[in-house]
Amino acid sequence: MAINSGPPPYPGEVLVQPVAGDEVGFFTDSSICIGCKACEVACKEWNNVPVDDIRYLNSSYDNTGELSANSWRHVSFIEQKRDDGVAWLMNSDVCKHCKHAACLDVCPTGAIFRTEFDTVVVQADVCNGCGYCIPACPFGVLTRREGIVDQPAETHVAQKCTMCYDRLKGGDEPACAQACPTKSIQFGPLPALRERAQRRLDVLHQEGVEAARLYLADESDNEVGGAGAFFLLLDEPAKYRYPERPITPTRRLRGMWLAAAAAAAVVLAGVGAAAASGRR
């Protein structure tokens, strides 16, 4: 499936085409994001994602706010006052498609599943809107889609980025990556993307951009087992509404059940002793 199109993202780089069975993902290089929001628009159009409340948020050029059921890409605008004026940091956020995905683990209906591309997708027609995935996600990606009348089958159910599951199946790259005019959003096989990201980081460091760093490129800064979407950032993760060290709560489930078993044993012993002592 040859699906990467256009020129390579940086001079000297070549496009790497995924083959069937590859784990694919996004590398979002915020250092070349121009904040055009073509990704937000392309995603909305391709996936028929409805409009959200239109509000003035007083957060620079960002009136999308954050990822939600109705915003599967979100461009952050971080204004920084500097000696020579105001600088913007811009970054296109998206579902991280965690390798250990808490949303998928806790989903009680099987609506959330892992695809053959190693991505995480919600089946809107299976989800019954229990809401468990919403607080499970360590990145706050998921919400329930509310108040949309023209797609009744998808209201009140959890929704998020599918990495354009239909396009991947059809041999196309995700709509956001294809629409990105600066190749800030790069799609491809994850191992090749990670190597490219490291080369890009080295270049930026050589050019004196000391603050540049990779986020979620490997497992060193997270417990989500690696991510299907990782980033090159120009400031601390928290500035981008990212957790400093995201966890997958569900990886500790065994300990929780053991605690519950211990609590149950204590109660059984207590109630049993009460019954025995009350014998008459």
Next chain:
Amino acid sequence: MTAQTTAEPGYYGRPVLKEPVWKPEVAVYFWLGGLAGISAVLGFTARLSGNDRLARRAWFIAFGALLPCPPLLIADLGRPERFYNMLRVLKPTSPMSMGTWVLTGFGGVTAVAAAGELLGGVFATLGRVAEGAAALLGLPLATYTAVLLADTSVPVWHHARHHLPFVFAGSATASAGAAAAILTPSQHSRPARLAATFGALLELGASFAMERRLGPDARHYHEGAAAGPAQAARALTGAGAALMTLGGRRPLAIAAGVLLLAGSLAERFAVLRAGPSSARATADGGTVRG
């Protein structure tokens, strides 16, 4: 107007986590599920010790508390008409899936146990067999709800993951003992009163330990939407436990029982409401410790 970025933490003060959306129905379900589950344990152990009067009431309480549970859970769903999708999979990684099956199984055997109690004869024999199974399922029914909350990224729940099951188990035991003490003549209700006091002490002790473990995050139990119920839970449970130890006179047991039942319900509201407060407080990126 210039957008301001310096005064607020993180990205314009936006929380990293999304708030849990569970409605008050869920707190009521946690309470009733715990009451039903430990009532089954009380019914089973009372039967073993030969206290049939107490056992009979405990089984009626277990069944009565169970009945509203499925409707409460279904009402909380975004798409209630698709509730049956929960019954199409059994998923060990999802406490909600496991809980759904525990509740389903518990409902079946508890109905048989209650029917045996009510109808006698051949049903009584069947009921005795079902009682063992119901008691066995009652324990996870009363505690899985704590695991369900702990298994999220919400700091006030996840950091308390080893304490919450004890809080819920204690609270459930207090409520089950209290309900049985209210309905049982005092000469037969001593085990229920003892269980109620034991559960209340476990609940209070585990809550205290949980707040110590939570450190700064414990503030979500002292301010915001959870503060009221948390305060009420402590006061009601403490008073109920003290009153319950004063002896077997029926009016006293009824008053103590009512206090403990209310305290148990308040405890579930406190824990459920602490979640959204905690999620809202994650703007600085330091969501969850390891």
